[in-house]
Amino acid sequence: MKKLIAALAISAFSFTAAQAAELAEIDSDANGMISMEEAKAANITEEAFSGADADKDGSLNAEELASISN
Ligand SMILES: [Ca+2]
Ligand SMILES: [Ca+2]
Numbered sequence: 001m002k003k004l005i006a007a008l009a010i011s012a013f014s015f016t017a018a019q020a021a022e023l024a025e026i027d028s029d030a031n032g033m034i035s036m037e038e039a040k041a042a043n044i045t046e047e048a049f050s051g052a053d054a055d056k057d058g059s060l061n062a063e064e065l066a067s068i069s070n
Contacts, residue, residue: 019062033059
């Protein structure tokens with residue numbers, strides 16, 4: 001059981017690290033969120049942006065960004 005938890009923790013960490021790397025690439029003002037302008041600069045369409053913005057706050061966090069790229 002401990003092994004399974006450790007494996008899950010490692011894969012969860014890798015996923016998060018990959019998301020963070022991608023977000024940092026697009027996040028030109030480095031505020032930790034992707035604005036519509038930053039998304040457009042990264043060739044993310046307005047439709048894709050709106051569709052991914054699950055909490056409708058007008059910006060994408062790492063999790064929302066990942067829902068586009070996957
Ligand atoms: Ca930003
Ligand atoms: Ca959002």
